[in-house]
Amino acid sequence: MRCESLQRYPGVKCASILLLAIGLALFSGCGSSKKEAQSLVKQGISSTDQLTKYYDGLVQANTRYVQIQTFDLGGFDKERMKDLAQERKAYASRAELARSLNATYVALGQLIDFDVAADIKTPVQDLTTAVLKQVPLPGGIPADLFKTVIGKIAKKLVEIQQEKQFRKNAPRVLEVLDGVAEIFERERFIYVITAQSYEDGASKFAIKLMGDGKCENAQGSAIGTLEELYQPYTVKPFGTPPTNEAICDKNFKGFKGLIDAMAQDRKVAAEQQARSISQNLYNLERLHRRFLREAPGAPALLAADLNKVDPLVAALKDAMTARAAWESQHKSKSHHQSASTNGNGTGAVEPEYKPEKAVADYVARLLSPAVKDAVEKGGDTSSRAFSKLLLDDLNRIIDTGNIFEGILPKDQTVLQDYRTNTDALKREDLTTSLEQAVRDILVKSGGQPPESLTDLVGKDPAGKPLACLNRAILAFVFADSVAPQKAAKTIAD
Amino acid sequence: MEDELTPEMISALNQLQGDLQTVQNAFDKLDAGNRFENSNQREQMAEAVKVALMNFVRAKNRILGESDATVANLIATAGQARKDIATALEGLQNIKATLNTITKAVNTVASVVATLA
Numbered sequence: 199m200r201c202e203s204l205q206r207y208p209g210v211k212c213a214s215i216l217l218l219a220i221g222l223a224l225f226s227g228c229g230s231s232k233k234e235a236q237s238l239v240k241q242g243i244s245s246t247d248q249l250t251k252y253y254d255g256l257v258q259a260n261t262r263y264v265q266i267q268t269f270d271l272g273g274f275d276k277e278r279m280k281d282l283a284q285e286r287k288a289y290a291s292r293a294e295l296a297r298s299l300n301a302t303y304v305a306l307g308q309l310i311d312f313d314v315a316a317d318i319k320t321p322v323q324d325l326t327t328a329v330l331k332q333v334p335l336p337g338g339i340p341a342d343l344f345k346t347v348i349g350k351i352a353k354k355l356v357e358i359q360q361e362k363q364f365r366k367n368a369p370r371v372l373e374v375l376d377g378v379a380e381i382f383e384r385e386r387f388i389y390v391i392t393a394q395s396y397e398d399g400a401s402k403f404a405i406k407l408m409g410d411g412k413c414e415n416a417q418g419s420a421i422g423t424l425e426e427l428y429q430p431y432t433v434k435p436f437g438t439p440p441t442n443e444a445i446c447d448k449n450f451k452g453f454k455g456l457i458d459a460m461a462q463d464r465k466v467a468a469e470q471q472a473r474s475i476s477q478n479l480y481n482l483e484r485l486h487r488r489f490l491r492e493a494p495g496a497p498a499l500l501a502a503d504l505n506k507v508d509p510l511v512a513a514l515k516d517a518m519t520a521r522a523a524w525e526s527q528h529k530s531k532s533h534h535q536s537a538s539t540n541g542n543g544t545g546a547v548e549p550e551y552k553p554e555k556a557v558a559d560y561v562a563r564l565l566s567p568a569v570k571d572a573v574e575k576g577g578d579t580s581s582r583a584f585s586k587l588l589l590d591d592l593n594r595i596i597d598t599g600n601i602f603e604g605i606l607p608k609d610q611t612v613l614q615d616y617r618t619n620t621d622a623l624k625r626e627d628l629t630t631s632l633e634q635a636v637r638d639i640l641v642k643s644g645g646q647p648p649e650s651l652t653d654l655v656g657k658d659p660a661g662k663p664l665a666c667l668n669r670a671i672l673a674f675v676f677a678d679s680v681a682p683q684k685a686a687k688t689i690a691d
Numbered sequence: 692m693e694d695e696l697t698p699e700m701i702s703a704l705n706q707l708q709g710d711l712q713t714v715q716n717a718f719d720k721l722d723a724g725n726r727f728e729n730s731n732q733r734e735q736m737a738e739a740v741k742v743a744l745m746n747f748v749r750a751k752n753r754i755l756g757e758s759d760a761t762v763a764n765l766i767a768t769a770g771q772a773r774k775d776i777a778t779a780l781e782g783l784q785n786i787k788a789t790l791n792t793i794t795k796a797v798n799t800v801a802s803v804v805a806t807l808a
Contacts, residue, residue, distance in 0.1 A: 267744060270722075271737040278741065281748050288755035291762050298769040305776040314783045321790035328797040356786060363779035370772040377765040381758050384695050388751050391708055395747075398712065402719050410724040623709035626702055653698055663695070 232357070235310045235364050238489045242303035242371070245478045249378070250300055252475055253293035256389055259396035260286045266403045289392075292381065299378055302371050310364050315353040322352045365490070372486045379479040383663055386472050393468035394620050401461035411450035413441055420453035465620040476661030483662070484597065496683050497662070497669040498593050503681040504585060510679035511579045511588075514565070517558035518574050524551050556605035557643045557675040564599060565591050592680070596668045602636050602655050610635060616658060629656040644675040700754065707750050711743040 264282050268274065274282060326345045335344055382389075409415030421435040440446055487495070494500065504510075528549060553559035565573070569587050572579055579588075595601070606613055612635045616628045633652040640647045651674055654667040666683065673682040696704075718736050720726075727733040 267741075271718075271740055272734070274741065278745055281745060281752060284752050285748050285755065288752065288759065291759065291766075295762050295766050295769070298766050298773075302769045302772050302776070305773045305780075309776050309780045309783075312780060312783055314786065317784070317787050318790060321787050321794065325790050325794040325797070328794045328801070332797065332801050356783065360783055363783065367772060367776045367779060370768065370775070374765050374769045374772065377761060377768075381761065381765075384758065385755060387696055387701060387704070388754060391704060392751070395708065395711075399715075402715070406719050406723045408723075410720075412724070415723065415725050621709075622705045622712055625705045629701075656698065657695075657701075 231361055232310060234489055235361065236307070238368075238485055239303055239307040239310060241482055241485055242375075243300060243307065245482045246296055246300035246303055248478060249382070249475055250293055250296040252389075252471065253289055253296050256289040256392060257286060257293055259393055260289055263396045263399050266399050270403060270406075285392075295378060295381075299371070299374050302374065306364065306367065306371060309367070310360065312360070314356045314360050318352060318356055319349065322349050368486070368490055372483070372490065375479070375483055375486060379483055379662065382479060383476060383661065386476060387657070390469050390472050391622070393472075394465040397461045397464045397468065398620075401457050404457055405454050408450050408453055409446075411447040413443060413446040416446060416450070419449070420457065421449070423453065423456060462618075462620065466618050469617060469620075473660035476659075476663070478661075480597075480661035480665065494593070497596055497666045499589055499596065499669070499672075499680065501585070501589060504589050504592070504679060505681060506679050507579060507585055507588060510676045511573055513555065513558045513676065514562045514573050517553060517555050517562045518570075520553060520555070521551060521559060521562070550608055552607055555643050556639045557601060557671060560599075560601055560604040561592075561595060561672070564595050592672065596665050596672070599668055600664060601668050601671045605639050606635060613658070632656060632658070640671070640674065644677065647674055696754065704747075704750055707743070707747040711740070711747050714740050714743045
């Protein structure tokens with residue numbers, strides 16, 4: 199190779215320039231890594247900010263709840279006040295922890311966002327100029343070219359140092375994140391019932407202020423809440439309390455209904471909010487681990503956990519064949535039906551496919567096209583490459599799927615009932631029903647599931663516990679192929 | 692500390708919250724309609740609500756309390772991590788000053804050498 203463009207610099211050795219070019223090419227990978235780091239920081243800040251606001255909201259809800267109870271029931275003695283304060287302090291300390299983790303991600307962001315290259319540009323130029331004044335370049339190498347090259351090398355070196363520092367500090371932040379996520383998962387149920395208790399207490403207190411439908415028992419009116427209903431046609435209701443018994447009764451019932459419905463929505467939302475935080479924390483942990491290029495840990499499947507691929511492939515193929523057969527039969531029927539109704543399709547309810555092997559069917563539907571093709575068309579499923587693709591698919595399903603929700607028939611409302619009924623005394627029955635519904639389906643796929651598995655179902659988990667449940671279901675149903683998860687160490691260990 | 696709440700713990704919390712809801716509903720119903728026979732009866736019923744509430748709160752506190760030490764440790768670890776990150780950032784910011792110092796030294800040595808020559 200000839201460096202013709204450099205021939206005008208006779209003192210410059212072609213080999214040196216090539217080496218330099220290679221060096222710069224090697225360093226150029228840092229840019230994408232910096233972007234990865236910035237993306238991690240962005241997600242870290244956003245998720246921990248959401249968590250901080252959640253805990254702050256809990257502190258506020260708890261404080262108001264105690265104030266309502268004090269107003270309603272009278273003051274609490276010293277001992278009881280201490281216990282009530284202890285609960286509030288527990289949420290406040292978790293808010294402080296979330297805030298502290300958020301500040302740590304912000305600090306990591308400052309570390310990676312600092313434009314160190316721009317910061318040292320002039321000092322490097324000055325130093326190079328000073329040195330060149332004392333030590334002239336041999337062979338007439340142009341000073342400008344030399345300065346440019348030195349400047350670029352210095353820039354890359356400091357950027358490498360910057361990324362090194364980021365990578366050095368990121369593991370400790372992950373350690374804190376893991377602890378925060380573990381505490382959140384352990385206590386999530388308490389947070390939800392606390393938030394729901396507040397909604398319950400506040401809404402009942404509001405209703406109580408309206409009395410019981412009799413004019414003489416009303417202490418307040420919720421007439422103002424009507425304003426929202428007829429926006430934008432604003433009419434300011436008069437604040438005078440009605441004295442007509444019929445109106446009092448009608449208003450009371452109407453407003454009670456509105457407040458009850460609003461409280462119910464908010465209680466369900468509290469559950470959903472906690473689930474969403476679980477998922478976000480788990481996603482952040484995974485992103486953080488990927489950034490650090492850590493080997494996947496539990497509940498992810500490792501290559502060694504996927505023992506014999508053949509039984510799994512056979513089960514998936516059977517599931518695909520069964521679904522294809524049903525769909526072809528159903529399509530021809532529905533075609534026949536729509537032809538007889540002039541194709542308008544009105545009144546026809548789409549029948550739902552209820553697979554015999556629901557887990558295999560669920561997994562088969564989520565396979566990547568390459569794996570699906572190989573299974574369906576009898577491709578080479580014995581190769582290591584196929585095993586790797588299958589492993590990736592299973593891990594994706596473990597991390598982002600929800601097998602137990604996916605295998606429940608859509609016409610079964612057991613999960614919806616579980617998620618929307620907030621009556622504490624009915625929760626146990628709803629949990630049992632949910633566990634039983636999933637157990638009934640799993641029995642057809644792999645026999646009687648262990649209690650530990652159905653216990654997990656009964657918590658309707660999200661985030662990492664859901665991934666653990668997905669893994670447990672796969673290990674149970676495809677026991678010949680998927681190894682169960684070993685007990686993981688916790689922060690308490 | 693258990694890794695997660697056991698079904699028994701959850702069941703107990705459900706029961707305590709349910710008990711509280713039941714007694715609170717009964718209290719609210721009478722209170723909203725001013726149907727207590729006298730203030731003494733209201734106080735007695737309020738006390739029953741308080742007892743149910745405190746049972747629920749204490750059960751939650753027992754579980755939350757098990758993680759208190761871990762929370763404190765994690766806050767300390769996060770604080771230390773921030774200190775280390777700040778030191779690393781300071782290190783990067785110091786490169787400029789170091790380069791300027793070296794430049795100054797080179798120029799000083801050069802001028803000394805020039806004077807001696």
